[in-house]
Amino acid sequence: MKAPAIDKKVLYAYLEEIKDPEIPVLSIIDLGIVRDVVMNEEGELDVTITATYTGCPAMDMIAAAIRVEMHTLGFKKVNIRYAISPAWTTEWMSKEGKRKLKEYGIAAPDKRFSIPADGVECPRCNSVNTRLISEFGSTACKALYQCNDCMEPFDYFKCH
Amino acid sequence: MSESLINYTLHLADNALILGQRNSEWCGHGPVLEQDIAITNISLDLIGQARSLYQYAAEKMNAAAGKEHPAVTEDTLAYYRTEREFKNCLLTEQPRGDWAQTVLRQFFFSTYQYYLYQQLQQYADTNLAAIAEKSLKEVSYHLRWSSEWVIRLGDGTDESNRRMKEAVNELWRYTGELFVPAPYEKELGIDPGSMQADWMKKVSAVFEEATLQVPEKIFMQTGGKTGVHSEHLGYILTELQYVQRTYPGCEW
Structure with missing residues (x-):
């Protein structure tokens, strides 16, 4: 049938x-x-x-x-x-997905930081005065950052 | 041809598995938490590459053997082959040593993998090309991370510089093998020697920044790619294969 x-x-x-x-x-x-x-x-x-x-x-x-x-x-x-x-590739991540990531406290992939460097926008206070702690984070897809303004550590979803 | 392709795929997989296993020894013991996470992430990437490659080798082996033979899987390839059947380079099986040895070995190997996967992306076998393309993204991170560590320690304190020099003395003799083709590579028309100049250029640039000397020409150890290993591989396999050897086929 x-x-x-x-x-x-x-x-x-x-x-x-x-x-x-x-x-x-x-x-x-x-x-x-x-x-x-x-x-x-x-x-x-x-x-x-x-x-x-x-x-x-x-x-x-x-x-x-x-x-x-x-x-x-x-x-x-x-x-x-x-x-x-x-x-x-992170290019396949939806816009909605990126919005939800930020809301969850993870900085979304950003082409300007395809190689992780200082300055990724803090998902909590939106400051760009942030620093890269390590290119390897809690999972394979994330890097570890800290915000110099609000002092919160945060994850950045790496461009891939 | 088909057998050479299987052997070559196993060689690539074994390199990734053995180095992944070696690096995983740092899990919970890294010098600081962030670097503990970094080295274990690198292990995970390598074991992921090994899985893709073993799956592909198993598919080829099963197709060649026909249905009456017991099926080969990624697990049987990792857990039930003996030392002489492993085709990884000697460099990957050397003990982790101190942090200087671990990051230097990673740097030598990631530089090699970086150029190798760039070439393999163009290779006629589309499965290997796809695995290379995917893995290359990860290897770029490994290469950047390990380069930075070699520079930091080489151009660091007296102690870190001394340790890095000792690591160079210990590991340099295993780098030549990366570029010597094994019979299966020759049959496939793959020449790893063609990457040696690029590899040396990258190593020289990083060493210069790290205030390290590229060693003079010395005798290079070979054998791993054809299954003749140093005494260290047996110990790795004993640990890696213990559970499956003791309780064959167990799952959890």
């Missing part, structure tokens, strides 16, 4: 519900991790995702979360495919 076709937009909306386990304000759509989702005639779902960094430990959790969410919605079979190329 042919399964009724479901619009891609709807499928994407379902996936929007799945959050990054390390930055729970961002969905996997905001992050640009989902490269494609297709439903075939048997109603099986093919979801193609890509890792942010090769060693990102969240990938297995994200794949598991996609299966659980989609099974809950009634999809019987969910195939997860991993794409390596083209390589993930």
